[in-house]
Amino acid sequence: MPHLRGMTWSHPRGSDSIRAATEAFTAERPDVTVEWAARSLREFEEVPVEDLASRYDLMAIDHPFVGEAVRTGALLRLDEFLPAEVLADLERHAVGPSHRSYTMAGHQWALAMDAAAQVSAYRPDLLPTEPPRTWDDALDLVSKLPSGVTAELPANPVHLWSTFLSLCQHGAADRGIDTTTPGVGGRPAWWPDTGIDPDVAVAALDRVVELLGKVDPISLNRDPIQTLDAMAAGAPIGYVPLIFGYSNYARPGYGGHLVRFGDAPSLPGTNAGTMAGGVGLAVSARCADPEVAVEFAAWVVSPDCQRGPYFQAGGQPGDRRAWTDTAANAATNGFFEDTLATLDASFLRARNPGYPAYQHRGGELLHKGIRDGEQNAHLVRELRELWRQTVTPEGPAG
Template identity: 40%
Template sequence: MTVRLRGITWDHERGRDSIVAASRAYADAGHDVDVEWEARSLQAFADQDLESLTRSYDLLVIDHPHIPQAAHAGLLAPLPDGEGPDAFVGRSDASYRWQGAQYALAIDAAAQVAAYRPDLLAEPPRTWPDVLDLARDGRVLWPAKPIDAFASVFTLSSALQDADAGRGGFAAPDAFTQAWELLGRLRDLVPAECLHENPIQTADRLAASNRWAYAPLLYGYSNYARAGFREHRLRWTDIPQIDGQPRGSMLGGAGLAVSARTAHRDEAIAFASWVATGEVQRGVYARAGGQPGHVSAWTDAALDELTGGFFAGTRRTLELASLRPQHPDYMAVQDAACERVHRGLLTREPAPDVLADLDLLFESSGAVHARH
């Protein structure tokens, strides 16, 4: 008898087409399992209510900061370690671990990287002074709606202090001040509408118009580097360097989790584990538009060629990415921090005032606890 599972993912080719194709391949390989997938918006993905979702779905593609809260509430089934943390790029695998257990598998890897139009720009800027010079020429976009503005502040603060932000407060004052002033200059040089855009909207603008040539901080989407996805192909590269390294980028990505309430736990875990294998990740999953987390996909020459050098061009940034604090209270802290950062950028508040509020948020929440 065929086991029927329900899954929820996010509504973009990267998050939807890839997992649907993998599910079909799983059934075609002789597994008597049928997975029906539903998709929700990118914003809903970030704001997801796992309490209700785990009642309705067996499989969930989720954002890693939700893991501690979901695991603490008993919403997710612990998963086998599979091929281990070294099988996934950077700290992708570690981001789904909590108190010694694995609660999702890193089927999708992402961080803030840079994108440019190779037909308009022979070489992208490699340092922040070069980025600002290009921005003065009116060629730069920067997605900075609240979550993305916060991600950029987190990225630059982590890079400038050479340590993850959000521990023992938000950031060292000198590092935060430099980050805030740099992003303030960038804000003044990009179109005002950038402060209300997400990475997908920015990538779409870059791919559609010859007016813009570069974006320094946006979550990478290999789809835009594939022939025929949009009118013009984007090329993806490491973020601008700090002290000669593209370090500090706030880690994103998505993991495949299993509801603790599913009536088909064994079948759901078996499917999730299969999707996370190197063969599937660099094969059907990636070729259907996915952005795999498995290292073997990031080192696959044919896949890199298919995506215009996306994986080779951004891997160093992924390896040096920063990780948000892991704690059950973290999402409430992040929501407040996003609003505070965005308001500070819009009203041009001084760095000390914004940092004082961020420090209070991170100190009072318990989100400074060490990762498990």
Template identity: 35%
Template sequence: MMRSYRALTWDHPRGYEALAAAASARADVDGVDIQWEKQPLEGFESHPIEELCSAYDIVVLDHPHLGEAVARGCLQPLEALFEASDIAQWQAQSIGPSLRSYQIGGQTWALPLDAAAQVMACRPDLLDAPPPATWADVIDLPAATPVALSLAGPHAILTFMSIAATLGEPIGSLEPGVFVSEPTGRKVLDVLRALYRRTAPETIALNPIRMLDLMSSTDRLALCPLIFGYVNYSRGATTSRAVRFADVPTFSGAPSEATSVIGGTGIALSTRCEATPALLAHLRWLLSEPAQREFIPQHAGQPSHRAAWHDGRVNELTHGFFERTSRTLEQSWVRPRFDGYIAFQTEASAMVRDTLARGAGDADLLNGLQSSYRQCFKPV
């Protein structure tokens, strides 16, 4: 008898279509029935993982939720289900730290189904020159060029983190429990303040999907220097409003500095899931090179396999989305995964937005971020 599984992903073609299509197309091949349901992007970013794992067998999640999930015993370590050689292969083939972002305490808690990072999005037809290579170039764009920061939800602090990482000081890298040094924090805020002054108020509350919707459907936004990349906006677009993506700006212009916060999604099995050989075979297929290079890109997905990111046909269909942003993905930075990080991320984003809106002092914000980080921090 074919076993049925209840599964949850996020409500966007990139997050849903390939999974649902694979479940349908391979039900008889793999002998497994997976019923995919959807939640909004905001739920994916912040919904308590314990609640989701109590209701679903398979959960598509964001790696910062792992500390919470592992602390509460929500997930099954994949070393108990797959061979070490499987995990080593997925580690080697995944772009950047995709698989490593799902590892805590020497164990792997999710498979890197999808890869993304904050990259640059622009409308070439609204720019007078190629996309800016440095932060100084971004700040110096003509005043008539509409530029916006991605600040909604958790993205305010993620934008802060990406700029800090580009400066060579990812948060928490100085010592455990220390958010960021004051000199680096002030440099980040100099960039944020310069760009906030020209960020249209209508964009402040827009999540990345809504921001890219605005960019692709109107002429009110020409460039967002840090926003999670969505290949869907680069597929088949040949109109004057086509969105194009590129590696993130750096401070010196050196490509080796191009780094940002990694995102993407992992597919995890809750402790309520009775994983059959058929289900494991289905997951192996989703991570296989043929599925990642062909099936997933053909079904609105954004693969994690490095070979797909450099595949000529995949890039031809997406106007170079993958090749143009691959350096940022390879050099991207993994956020903390401690239990309590999600609460910090939410609070810190609100602090950043409030400080930018009120024009409050740098010291107040940096002290507040440090205090919140120290209170939430737990060694992993």
């Protein structure tokens, strides 16, 4: 009897959903068992895939780890097990770049079971109007919230980094740089092999510092789950201009207070997109039952599972057919339709070997530098040197 061990992450979006999908799968395949463990959001963001692949058959992974996984041979090449038409269907119905984020060196290393990007969040009981569409309006709102209502911007080191990158994208669009055509390794044009364009980076940091000066200082200690948990529990946080969306909080009854979501602020008349997140389901190259593991992974990302048990248990699907599903939107106060434009315009981070360490250290560098009041131009020079020291050249494009 095949027995698979999987590692997901410890939020209902990551754990309840995959367990519900597992229950549905094993009801049809009672000869298979799948046992799940869960790690924290921080561990999901930082633990190398090759470490997980030595202990688990199935893994929920973030796309920046793909390059190192390719280099170390940690993951199974899923295209060698799945029919080409299945992969083509997944790509055709992907949300934004979610499917191709796990494509590299001519192979598919994970399947996009979850899609996410930075969007905006608000409490409709505290902010009865729709969230701002432009950065000028967002800054105006944050400055003029009703008495007793606050704004936050999750900005612990990892999520400060996320906001910095999203604002690089917006600043590049403002400068007329192409933000829609993927460049080297799938990254935007403002992020070449030499590192992030320094002019774009300085302008983005200027906006980050401006935002942090207007939101609750607790933001520097928060991740998205902490902010959203606080909003749902009743903290008077009326507006968050950039945060990874979690459809759970938009479902009636999930928390004491409903949180709604909308597209991220952008330039007038445009949607420049933000940093893509999301989760891929990968299979260890050491898996003793690879055919069964791939069959399970393909079930999880199938439209029937994504719209059915996966979504119903709190998952945030990676399949576009679930995002446009009427029932899914009705159950989440329009979460999916209200944020889809931002996800479709979202961009990928680097996937070079060495990038995960660069992201970790870069976030820490920015966090300390901003708290210490360092000059933004100096911080950008440090980031470029860190890139040179940490990140290896891009491998074959994916």
